[in-house]
Amino acid sequence: DSGVTQTPKHLITATGQRVTLRCSPRSGDLSVYWYQQSLDQGLQFLIQYYNGEERAKGNILERFSAQQFPDLHSELNLSSLELGDSALYFCASSSRESSGNTIYFGEGSWLTVV
């Protein structure tokens, strides 16, 4: 158990809908990262937050957004869903942003868009 908690574990929704994925980082970790894993693209970085502020953006679509709340949990919002958005979405957390920092992953949220 990495200590990173993600909900829901599985989600099936229709095209055009909107979903929210939730992540609780490890206790004390200030940084949260979101990754998307699909069969053809591998593990792709989406976005990073550090202590409530956006720190880095990767290949995140404009239809997707995220935020980190004062209690450090994070949500990833996916809207106007398309079939191609079906993937495993991972949240990860780390304690700080310096060398020696280690990133731990949650078990992921399986999203199926039908």
Add this chain to the structure above:
Amino acid sequence: GQQLNQSPQSMFIQEGEDVSMNCTSSSIFNTWLWYKQDPGEGPVLLIALYKAGELTSNGRLTAQFGITRKDSFLNISASIPSDVGIYFCAGQLFKAAGNKLTFGGGTRVLVKP
């Protein structure tokens, strides 16, 4: 952007064999991490490397951070059936604008029939 080439893409192992996989990058990293992912699970951290040239072991696993900071390898000695899974290398570069991980494409380890 940075890209990681991980090889081999897949390999078959027989119990007791040693296996090796590696990653190369087009640019340098500050940290190299190796993860293992089982089906339906999140990546689990195996080994973290923080200095160029560092050689680190975790049980039957040994990994090294290349001197050039552009490569890393992972060795598994005396493999056992539970070593089956997908292994990912990941590089991390610390910048003011974040310190995301960049992942290799993975090495799928399978058992020889």
